Amino acid sequence: MTYSIGDVVKKTGLSAYTLRYYEKEGLLPFVKKNASGVRAYSDEDLRWLTMIECLKDSGLQIKEIRQYIEWFNEGDSTLSQRLSLFENRRKILEKEMARLTVVMNKIRYKELLYREAVRVGNLDIATNERRFMQLKKKLFESPDDFDK
Amino acid sequence: MTYSIGDVVKKTGLSAYTLRYYEKEGLLPFVKKNASGVRAYSDEDLRWLTMIECLKDSGLQIKEIRQYIEWFNEGDSTLSQRLSLFENRRKILEKEMARLTVVMNKIRYKELLYREAVRVGNLDIATNERRFMQLKKKLFESPDDFDK
DNA sequence: ATAACACCTAGAGTTGACTCTAGGTGTTGA
DNA sequence: TCAACACCTAGAGTCAACTCTAGGTGTTAT
Numbered sequence: 544m545t546y547s548i549g550d551v552v553k554k555t556g557l558s559a560y561t562l563r564y565y566e567k568e569g570l571l572p573f574v575k576k577n578a579s580g581v582r583a584y585s586d587e588d589l590r591w592l593t594m595i596e597c598l599k600d601s602g603l604q605i606k607e608i609r610q611y612i613e614w615f616n617e618g619d620s621t622l623s624q625r626l627s628l629f630e631n632r633r634k635i636l637e638k639e640m641a642r643l644t645v646v647m648n649k650i651r652y653k654e655l656l657y658r659e660a661v662r663v664g665n666l667d668i669a670t671n672e673r674r675f676m677q678l679k680k681k682l683f684e685s686p687d688d689f690d691k
Numbered sequence: 692m693t694y695s696i697g698d699v700v701k702k703t704g705l706s707a708y709t710l711r712y713y714e715k716e717g718l719l720p721f722v723k724k725n726a727s728g729v730r731a732y733s734d735e736d737l738r739w740l741t742m743i744e745c746l747k748d749s750g751l752q753i754k755e756i757r758q759y760i761e762w763f764n765e766g767d768s769t770l771s772q773r774l775s776l777f778e779n780r781r782k783i784l785e786k787e788m789a790r791l792t793v794v795m796n797k798i799r800y801k802e803l804l805y806r807e808a809v810r811v812g813n814l815d816i817a818t819n820e821r822r823f824m825q826l827k828k829k830l831f832e833s834p835d836d837f838d839k
Numbered sequence: 840a841t842a843a844c845a846c847c848t849a850g851a852g853t854t855g856a857c858t859c860t861a862g863g864t865g866t867t868g869a
Numbered sequence: 870t871c872a873a874c875a876c877c878t879a880g881a882g883t884c885a886a887c888t889c890t891a892g893g894t895g896t897t898a899t
Binding site: 590591593600601619622623625629632633636637639640642643644647650651657658660664665666685688689690691 | 738742748773777781785787794795798801806
Binding site: 558560561564568579580581604605606 | 885886887888889894895896
């Protein structure tokens with residue numbers, strides 16, 4: 544069972560441009576072409592595309608994904624490099640989630656503040672009302688920076 | 692109290708290039724210049740920079756940040772637009788965190804798998820060992836996509 | 840047999856967010 | 870006074886990841 548590039552566009556949601564671009568960048572070294580040069584994707588290729596999506600979602604750049612694929616093709620001698628890659632990614636994702644949690648608190652504070660501001664018609668509450676000042680103090684190192 | 696661009700570079704970690712670029716893009720509409728054209732940042736400007744950092748961290752593009760600053764300068768008539776902005780951001784951040792949680796699981800699976808693969812010297816465990824197959828099934832819709 | 844259609848390549852263009860270069864001005868310490 | 874230094878502007882360059890264009894080929898339905 545093989546698939547045309549149009550089939551793969553429908554299956555993956557990626558554009559044909561993107562699929563060709565990935566190939567040019569070395570992300571799909573196995574895609575076969577028929578006698579007249581038309582791509583015929585295998586199920587194996589589709590599995591690679593799923594993995595590529597996952598790695599991309601985790602924040603890897605295309606050249607890093609290519610590196611992973613090259614390691615995969617070199618076989619068991621590169622197992623430890625691949626392990627490092629996933630370890631590093633996991634650590635980076637942990638940091639990213641921590642970062643997002645902090646940002647989320649700040650944005651939530653702003654949402655709460657503006658919800659009340661819309662209700663009363665002005666923003667003075669941010670600097671006047673005890674409850675907002677206390678919230679700011681809890682959320683921010685230097686609270687006054689968040690009156691903007 | 693005012694600060695030169697060099698002072699602000701030290702305080703914020705942003706480059707002088709970036710600070711001038713932000714100004715060009717309308718993110719710092721209040722920065723004063725002295726008679727010979729040299730920027731003198733105020734404490735107010737520094738507070739804006741903190742806010743800009745926060746909005747940038749939350750994923751806003753520079754033109755969206757400019758829009759927010761314009762709304763701020765227009766006063767209370769734009770309170771509800773600003774509320775929407777923070778609401779939308781909060782929702783986007785929630786989605787982003789959910790997305791990262793899913794990705795994290797997949798990357799953790801890979802890390803675990805490769806840790807064992809490095810120990811035994813090959814990757815066959817992924818397709819042979821019951822515990823990895825079960826983990827895959829728990830984590831992925833179509834588990835075989837993650838043998839790459 | 841011809842028009843429509845899906846596909847191909849090489850290479851140019853786009854977008855966002857910087858980052859740098861060239862050429863110049865203003866201030867300050869030896 | 871003159872060299873070092875921090876600063877200025879306009880505009881060009883960079884980078885990643887696409888996205889598109891131009892010009893062409895191969896297949897299929899009428």
